Amino acid sequence: MITLKNLSAEEYMLPGNAACPGCASVASLRIALKVLGPRTIVTIPACCSSVIQGYYPKSPARVPFLNTAFAATAASASGILAALEIKGREGINVLGWAGDGGTADIGIQALSGAAERNENFIYICYDNEAYMNTGTQGSSATPRGAVTTTTVTGKKEKKKNVPEIMIAHEIPYVATACAAYPLDFAEKIRKALSMKGLKYIHLLSPCPPGWRFPAEKTVEIGKLAVSTGAWILYEWSEGKYTLTGLSKGMTKKSSRKPLKEYLTAQGRFSRLSEEETKALQEDVDTQWDRFNKKLVESGTAPTG
Amino acid sequence: MILTGNYAVSYGVKVARAEVVAAYPITPQTQIIEKLAELIAKGDLRAKYIRVESEHSAMAACIAAEACGARAFTATSSHGLAYMSELVFWAGMGRFPVTMAVVNRTLAPPWSIWNEHTDLLAQRDAGWVIMMCSSAQEAYDTAIQAFRIAEDERLLQPVMYGLDAFSLSHTAENVDLLDQSVVDGFLPKLDPAKLPVYMDPDNPITFGNLLGPDAMMEFRHLTKEAFDRAPAVIEQVAQEFSKISGRPQTGLFDDYRCSDAEVALVAIGASSGDAMDAADNLRDRGVRAGVIRLKAIRPFPGREVRERIGGVKAIAVVDRDYSYGFGGIIGGELSSCLKGGVHRYVAGLGGRDITIGDFEGMMDDALSKAERGEDAKEVWWGLKELA
Numbered sequence A: 001m002i003t004l005k006n007l008s009a010e011e012y013m014l015p016g017n018a019a020c021p022g023c024a025s026v027a028s029l030r031i032a033l034k035v036l037g038p039r040t041i042v043t044i045p046a047c048c049s050s051v052i053q054g055y056y057p058k059s060p061a062r063v064p065f066l067n068t069a070f071a072a073t074a075a076s077a078s079g080i081l082a083a084l085e086i087k088g089r090e091g092i093n094v095l096g097w098a099g100d101g102g103t104a105d106i107g108i109q110a111l112s113g114a115a116e117r118n119e120n121f122i123y124i125c126y127d128n129e130a131y132m133n134t135g136t137q138g139s140s141a142t143p144r145g146a147v148t149t150t151t152v153t154g155k156k157e158k159k160k161n162v163p164e165i166m167i168a169h170e171i172p173y174v175a176t177a178c179a180a181y182p183l184d185f186a187e188k189i190r191k192a193l194s195m196k197g198l199k200y201i202h203l204l205s206p207c208p209p210g211w212r213f214p215a216e217k218t219v220e221i222g223k224l225a226v227s228t229g230a231w232i233l234y235e236w237s238e239g240k241y242t243l244t245g246l247s248k249g250m251t252k253k254s255s256r257k258p259l260k261e262y263l264t265a266q267g268r269f270s271r272l273s274e275e276e277t278k279a280l281q282e283d284v285d286t287q288w289d290r291f292n293k294k295l296v297e298s299g300t301a302p303t304g
Numbered sequence B: 001m002i003l004t005g006n007y008a009v010s011y012g013v014k015v016a017r018a019e020v021v022a023a024y025p026i027t028p029q030t031q032i033i034e035k036l037a038e039l040i041a042k043g044d045l046r047a048k049y050i051r052v053e054s055e056h057s058a059m060a061a062c063i064a065a066e067a068c069g070a071r072a073f074t075a076t077s078s079h080g081l082a083y084m085s086e087l088v089f090w091a092g093m094g095r096f097p098v099t100m101a102v103v104n105r106t107l108a109p110p111w112s113i114w115n116e117h118t119d120l121l122a123q124r125d126a127g128w129v130i131m132m133c134s135s136a137q138e139a140y141d142t143a144i145q146a147f148r149i150a151e152d153e154r155l156l157q158p159v160m161y162g163l164d165a166f167s168l169s170h171t172a173e174n175v176d177l178l179d180q181s182v183v184d185g186f187l188p189k190l191d192p193a194k195l196p197v198y199m200d201p202d203n204p205i206t207f208g209n210l211l212g213p214d215a216m217m218e219f220r221h222l223t224k225e226a227f228d229r230a231p232a233v234i235e236q237v238a239q240e241f242s243k244i245s246g247r248p249q250t251g252l253f254d255d256y257r258c259s260d261a262e263v264a265l266v267a268i269g270a271s272s273g274d275a276m277d278a279a280d281n282l283r284d285r286g287v288r289a290g291v292i293r294l295k296a297i298r299p300f301p302g303r304e305v306r307e308r309i310g311g312v313k314a315i316a317v318v319d320r321d322y323s324y325g326f327g328g329i330i331g332g333e334l335s336s337c338l339k340g341g342v343h344r345y346v347a348g349l350g351g352r353d354i355t356i357g358d359f360e361g362m363m364d365d366a367l368s369k370a371e372r373g374e375d376a377k378e379v380w381w382g383l384k385e386l387a
């Protein structure tokens, strides 16, 4: 179990990088690398995380970073693994680290291919719910109601459920996480490290400029995503869903904060009418009803 | 051994000890990767086969494998190559010494599986060495040499080589195979210390983060300089290969009877043998004809070719490719290296046969136009009325 005490004090993602103030994704990459350790090769496609590395010849990374094309993360990781294996280079972890656009949209084909081949690496999608690198255009992971520069009146369609798509591949491990809960995230990476095959972690990653909230509120917003039930923290392995962290106590509607608290804290939802807010609240409730059924089927529903 | 051009590539890649093969099937390349999958599964080739879901992923995986010190190979054709194109540039600009066989096929629409060179030539600005094979033997030999060329410290750029669909890819001929020990002597193991990019946790680097306008030109100039050295690398590798194989090898191009020629035809690929037969026929008729068969297209041996045929009365260039709004690609490239025009023949698009008689006709046409003092211009050879 990873705790604040045993989380490595070593830094592999150094400060002074080019991320915006309050960026959850770079903070989470820092946590991920602490768990993965120095013997890790990371491959990253076009996304904010490629930009935050800053300008050559400087780099904030203390482990090898192989930048690749937007759609290519999972294929690049597969190539790294093949080389490590044939070269007998043992004991090196491979991480694919990509945004929601690079995962849910353009990179999903390569990811699905790697999942079907059950390639032995960890894929983390840090989900800031839009194409942030290019200035906040809507992605398939943008939630309903959110304004982006290409969903100017608020996105009409629902967020694509990538974790479920990955579960359908029956890989060894799928988990969700939220950047506001770094230890929960770290523990999931630790677990993933103990398994062979493709491990997928989908990390909700609040983004101050993209979601339009003040930079100091990143953790607060992330916590609201979970406490309102908009984002569910869970793990899936061998057919079983398990809730983790705060989400464990949130199966009942009464234990969840009103979604409105999450929505009104962010500029991207400021256009929502009362009616639309209600509809989104219903989406959350339905999402939980469905999820609770999965927990019952898994035999993992909290008792009482 | 009797082998198709495709299988010749597979056996060449095997004896070159490729370590990672990541590939996606497309007609008419499939035999290459099927044979490699089989050789790897049987343990005859110690390599990892990655059954990727697309050509884009194939090249991404090859690049990553090279970045981790493994010799990587893929093969594709037409649509696959076009689909891969983003990563073709990634390999070239990143200087990853991947090698790739391209079975030349027409790009749709309409669907066609037949031979055309536009697919390969459309990638010519991607920072790859580009070669064209003319026989199954040469496909085997090139598959081996490609790794030596790509991995040469003076170059360190990827290499792709074309095989004409069917007329080369699926035509069986006798191919002399080399002993493993002979090839091992010629092609040393890939030394990670020499790679420009090597992912090593003990010496961590970041590859490919941002680079501003202040240094990008200098980076690109390094690649340009590598290509300035490429002709010498290719010639040296060909000479050494001639020694180990006992088969004289061409590096950049073949010169067939051009030394005293009055008309020279320039061609690439499998049909160049027919062009040489055509030159013989012309000589039987008393016309001094010769053929330049380009093997290398990048680096483009324009200066070297000019030295051979710059003075002939008429130069005919055959293009089984086309750049719309410009003209035949090889003809265009060659004319930029020569004084005076070249007679440009666009022929064989979509896999139409170019016969020995066609080549004779082109040389006759070019020579008679030159003798009449007519300007060189483009001819679509054998164009018919659409039904």
Ligand SMILES: Cc1ncc(C[n+]2csc(CCOP(=O)(O)OP(=O)(O)O)c2C)c(N)n1
Binding pocket: A046, A047, A048, A049, A070, A071, A098, A099, A100, A101, A102, A103, A128, A129, A130, A131, A132, A133, A134, A139
């Ligand atoms: C093939 C291709 N298409 C488009 C782009 C432009 N592009 C670069 S990053 C990016 C958005 C990335 O979004 P996401 O994956 O969500 O990561 P984020 O920037 O939000 O962190 C886009 C559209 C590109 N680099 N390559």
Ligand code: SF4
Binding pocket: A018, A019, A020, A021, A022, A023, A024, A025, A026, A048, A052, A128, A132, A133, A206, A207, A208, A209, A210
């Ligand atoms: S736009 Fe968002 S995800 Fe990108 S660097 Fe800034 S805060 Fe981080």
Ligand SMILES: [Mg+2]
Binding pocket: A099, A100, A101, A126, A127, A128, A129, A130, A131, A132, A139
């Ligand atoms: Mg994003």
